[in-house]
Amino acid sequence: MDNRYSCFFSDMGFLNVAISFIIGISTLIMIRIFYVVYRSSKPLYSRPPGPLSTLIILGSGGHTAEMINLLAVMQMDRFKPRYYIAAATDNMSLQKARVLEDSLPDKAEVELVETSQFMQIYRSREVGQSYVTSVGTTLIALSHALWLMIKIRPQVILCNGPGTCVPLCVIAFVFKVLGIRWSSIFYVESIARVRRLSLSGLLLYKLRMADQLFVQWPQLKSKYPRANYVGRLM
Amino acid sequence: MGGSDDSVKSKRIVFVTVGTTCFDSLVRAVDTQEVREALFKKGYTDLVIQMGRGSYIPTKSTGEDGSLSVDYFTFSSSIAEYLKSASLVISHAGSGSIFETLRLKKPVIVVVNEDLMDNHQSELAEELAERNHLFCARPQTLYQTISGMDLGSLVAYQPGDATPVANFINRFLGFNDE
Numbered sequence: 356m357d358n359r360y361s362c363f364f365s366d367m368g369f370l371n372v373a374i375s376f377i378i379g380i381s382t383l384i385m386i387r388i389f390y391v392v393y394r395s396s397k398p399l400y401s402r403p404p405g406p407l408s409t410l411i412i413l414g415s416g417g418h419t420a421e422m423i424n425l426l427a428v429m430q431m432d433r434f435k436p437r438y439y440i441a442a443a444t445d446n447m448s449l450q451k452a453r454v455l456e457d458s459l460p461d462k463a464e465v466e467l468v469e470t471s472q473f474m475q476i477y478r479s480r481e482v483g484q485s486y487v488t489s490v491g492t493t494l495i496a497l498s499h500a501l502w503l504m505i506k507i508r509p510q511v512i513l514c515n516g517p518g519t520c521v522p523l524c525v526i527a528f529v530f531k532v533l534g535i536r537w538s539s540i541f542y543v544e545s546i547a548r549v550r551r552l553s554l555s556g557l558l559l560y561k562l563r564m565a566d567q568l569f570v571q572w573p574q575l576k577s578k579y580p581r582a583n584y585v586g587r588l589m
Numbered sequence: 590m591g592g593s594d595d596s597v598k599s600k601r602i603v604f605v606t607v608g609t610t611c612f613d614s615l616v617r618a619v620d621t622q623e624v625r626e627a628l629f630k631k632g633y634t635d636l637v638i639q640m641g642r643g644s645y646i647p648t649k650s651t652g653e654d655g656s657l658s659v660d661y662f663t664f665s666s667s668i669a670e671y672l673k674s675a676s677l678v679i680s681h682a683g684s685g686s687i688f689e690t691l692r693l694k695k696p697v698i699v700v701v702n703e704d705l706m707d708n709h710q711s712e713l714a715e716e717l718a719e720r721n722h723l724f725c726a727r728p729q730t731l732y733q734t735i736s737g738m739d740l741g742s743l744v745a746y747q748p749g750d751a752t753p754v755a756n757f758i759n760r761f762l763g764f765n766d767e
């Protein structure tokens with residue numbers, strides 16, 4: 356009889372410990388997440404940092420044109436090595452990036468060009484694809500994105516576009532929480548978005564995964580106060 | 590925009606572009622008698638249609654019978670030359686196409702494709718139309734838009750500038766600005 360009671364009590368004890376452990380870990384993770392979100396919203400370095408490894412995520416068509424416009428006015432010696440990622444089915448975007456890189460004046464720094472790597476990832480969702488099969492392709496995209504992010508671990512992420520960037524930004528955020536790599540994530544909403552954010556933009560805004568989110572029309576600034584209105588890029 | 594030409598030989602070309610999309614309803618609308626006549630009445634001499642992935646084939650015309658000359662093609666590696674030689678552009682509502690045309694300071698009628706899923710494109714076209722940078726229409730209202738348009742009411746679009754974003758990012762990361 357005593358044995359039965361002591362088994363019962365030790366089971367209860369184990370359960371209690373397990374539950375306390377889970378609650379404890381979850382609380383720690385929650386605190387860490389809040390800290391990451393809070394710290395991400397503030398300027399990162401108080402002193403000018405050295406060159407920062409940068410991941411540039413390209414979307415199709417108009418998205419790439421806007422990103423090229425932005426890159427053209429940024430000091431490239433501050434953002435290197437540079438990695439470009441575009442969807443596997445998008446051929447034009449990487450070509451445009453290559454043209455930009457080739458046109459950079461500072462060719463003396465050979466390292467600059469050589470370390471820019473061009474890669475491709477599978478799209479989470481093709482235009483017109485049903486939302487149901489999107490789940491499967493998104494999982495594939497997520498695993499591929501994870502593998503790429505482990506390899507690159509960028510300090511800065513620039514993106515402005517469609518589904519391509521969401522898996523990468525989510526992984527970057529998880530890396531921040533786990534202390535694997537702190538990335539500053541900058542999302543520029545497309546100029547085509549005047550009154551509503553795109554799905555990617557909305558996700559990154561609501562989940563507070565982007566350090567800074569930029570919008571190009573004042574209507575979006577009123578609707579999403581934490582966004583930065585910077586005028587138009589095109 | 591659109592100064593008058595006295596020379597009989599000089600062309601006033603209307604260039605229609607659907608980019609890489611399939612936009613049969615626009616090509617159809619442009620190919621109707623009433624739209625062609627409306628364009629002709631406005632002084633245009635040629636209609637060139639870039640029909641992209643569409644399946645509707647417009648009717649060619651030499652225009653010898655005193656009407657609009659009509660020609661078409663599917664794709665071009667660069668439509669910049671066509672845009673430059675056009676006096677009026679009728680374009681699908683893709684942002685790349687819109688801004689490429691506005692950069693060339695051409696009058697443009699942007700037509701929104703209502704068959705597209707999640708038609709956020711109309712937001713941009715409508716906003717720019719409200720600011721008088723272009724005209725906005727649907728395939729069904731194209732005729733009215735053409736007949737009623739006043740090119741003089743258009744305001745030039747000032748190109749944007751990405752520098753504020755770059756400066757913001759630099760400051761955020763702690764880089765000093767010159």
